[in-house]
Amino acid sequence: MKTKIVYCLVSDNRDYYYEQLLVSLHSLRLHNPQAKVEVVCDVDTYTTLNDNRRGIYNYDINVLSVDTPADWSKMQRSRYLKTHLRTLTQNDYLFIDTDTVICSSLGFIDDIPYEIAAVKDSHVERPLPRRSQCRHETERWIWREAQKVGADIEGLWQYNSGVMLVRDTPRAHELYERWASHYQSQLQFGVKVDQLPLLLSNHEMDNVISPLDPRLNCQVSFQEGRSAVAKAAIIHYFPSQNKTLLSSPWILDPIKETGLITAPLQRIISQPAQFFAQLSQVATGDAARMLFTPPLLEAYQSCPKVFGLFVSALNAYLVAKKWLYGLYHHPNL
Numbered sequence: 001m002k003t004k005i006v007y008c009l010v011s012d013n014r015d016y017y018y019e020q021l022l023v024s025l026h027s028l029r030l031h032n033p034q035a036k037v038e039v040v041c042d043v044d045t046y047t048t049l050n051d052n053r054r055g056i057y058n059y060d061i062n063v064l065s066v067d068t069p070a071d072w073s074k075m076q077r078s079r080y081l082k083t084h085l086r087t088l089t090q091n092d093y094l095f096i097d098t099d100t101v102i103c104s105s106l107g108f109i110d111d112i113p114y115e116i117a118a119v120k121d122s123h124v125e126r127p128l129p130r131r132s133q134c135r136h137e138t139e140r141w142i143w144r145e146a147q148k149v150g151a152d153i154e155g156l157w158q159y160n161s162g163v164m165l166v167r168d169t170p171r172a173h174e175l176y177e178r179w180a181s182h183y184q185s186q187l188q189f190g191v192k193v194d195q196l197p198l199l200l201s202n203h204e205m206d207n208v209i210s211p212l213d214p215r216l217n218c219q220v221s222f223q224e225g226r227s228a229v230a231k232a233a234i235i236h237y238f239p240s241q242n243k244t245l246l247s248s249p250w251i252l253d254p255i256k257e258t259g260l261i262t263a264p265l266q267r268i269i270s271q272p273a274q275f276f277a278q279l280s281q282v283a284t285g286d287a288a289r290m291l292f293t294p295p296l297l298e299a300y301q302s303c304p305k306v307f308g309l310f311v312s313a314l315n316a317y318l319v320a321k322k323w324l325y326g327l328y329h330h331p332n333l
Contacts, residue, residue: 001032001034001035001036001106001107001109001110002092002110003092003093003094003109003110003165004035004036004037004038004091004092004093004094005028005032005035005036005037005038005093005094005096005106006037006038006039006040006085006089006093006094006095006096007021007024007025007037007038007039007040007095007096007097007098008039008040008041008078008081008082008085008095008098009021009039009040009041009045009078009098010041010042010044010045010068010074010075010077010078010081011041011045011048011074012044012045012048012074013048013053013256015074016239016249016252016256017078017098018045018048018053018056018256019252019255019256020098020099020239020246020252021039021056021098022055022056022255022261023101023246023255023261023265023269024096024098024099024100024101024102025037025056025059025061026059026261026266026269027100027101027102027103027269027272028059028096028102028106029059029060030102030269030270031102031103031104031105031106032102032105032106032107035106036062037059037060037061037062038061038062038063038064038089038093039056039061039062039063039064040064040066040081040085040088040089041063041064041065041066041081042065042066042067042068042077042080042081043065043066043067043068044077046063046065049063051259052256052257052258052259053259054259055259055260064088064089066081066084066088068080068081075192076187076192079183079192079193079194080180080183082095082161082194083176083179083180083183083194083197084176084180085166085176086166086168086172086173086175086176087173087176087177090168091168092165092166092167092168093165093166094106094109094163094164094165094166094216095163095164095165095166096162096163096234097162097163097236099162099236099237099238099239099246100162100163100234100235100236100237101234101235101237101246101268101269101272102233102234103232103233103234103235103272103273104232104233105233106216106233106234109165109216112165112212112213114165114167114210114212115166115167115169115171115172115208115210116164116165116166116167116171116172116175116208116209116210117164117165117209117210117211117212118159118160118161118163118164118165118209118211118212118217119159119160119163119211119212119213119214119216119217119219120157120158120159120160120211120214121138121142121158121159121160121195121219122136122137122138122160122219122221122222122224122225123214123219123222123224123225123228124136124138124139124158124224127154127155127156127157128142128143128153128154128155128156128157128158129154130154131143131147131154138158138222139158142158142195142196142199145191145193145195145196146196148186148189148190148191149186149189149191149196151196151200153196153199153200156199156200156202156203157199157202157203157207157209158195158199159198159199159202159209160195160217160219160236161194161195161198162217162219162236163212163216163217163234163236164212165212165216171205171208174205175201175202175205175208175209178200178201178204178205179194179197179198179201180197182196182197182198182200182201183197213233214228215228215231215232215233215234216233216234217234217236218231218232218233218234218235218236219236219238220235220236220237220238220244220276221237221238221244226276229273229276230273232272232273235272235273235276237276244275244276245268245275246268251264251265251268
């Protein structure tokens with residue numbers, strides 16, 4: 001595999017971005033032991049990579065420390081690295097967000113014939129409609145951002161920037177220059193995300209971004225992504241939307257405390273598709289501890305359909321119980 005893997009990291013002990021990266025790196029190495037991997041971080045993050053936060057070095061990676069604007073927030077510094085990445089690293093790369101689980105070999109990316117490629121945002125396979133005709137939440141969201149800067153985005157293609165294949169070519173460098181410029185200029189209008197700047201930059205360059213195989217960015221927060229998760233090469237789980245087990249502090253706090261990937265988490269990483277099929281939901285505290293007891297976990301892994309029928313029946317019982325309770329205590333409601 002000649003194309004290297006690149007992550008960006010801006011993190012401290014108050015967030016879970018480092019822990020998410022450790023999960024992604026662990027899953028990457030399970031399936032791609034020979035891949036060249038680079039982590040690009042800001043100076044502040046680099047100084048924290050010690051003690052329980054140095055586990056990423058166990059995965060044979062190169063860490064690059066970069067100066068970023070001192071007065072920018074962590075989120076803005078993260079976007080700075082992301083939008084400047086083409087100038088910060090050399091050669092072809094596949095950029096991967098930290099909130100990911102790699103499910104298979106990625107060696108086939110060497111043969112993808114595109115300069116720049118990404119998966120459609122939320123797997124919506126159509127250009128953006130006019131604002132009044134938006135059907136998908138992703139379409140409505142990007143239109144709200146566009147209104148802040150007075151941009152007309154009807155007919156434009158929206159790509160997700162969480163996984164991007166980028167060759168070391170002049171056009172790729174130009175796209176990133178435009179992307180970084182748009183991002184910085186739009187901050188004054190309250191646009192803090194990188195999606196709108198990327199969308200506008202791609203449009204200015206006559207759609208230089210090509211569609212990437214959806215398997216490389218299976219966005220499981222959306223039904224379109226969950227339905228294809230069994231074939232995913234990379235699962236992108238969006239922890240901020242609190243729809244997955246990997247959003248749970250019960251899963252991530254032990255990594256923060258020990259710097260190690262726990263046994264329950266290793267089970268998820270080894271068979272991730274089973275934990276993201278059709279429905280992903282957060283479980284924390286005692287509920288999460290119950291779910292991850294070995295007997296229940298093994299039962300789910302060995303017979304997921306039977307286990308699912310049991311859970312469905314249990315849910316139906318709880319709904320009926322609640323209805324009967326209300327009928328008995330509040331018969332007039």
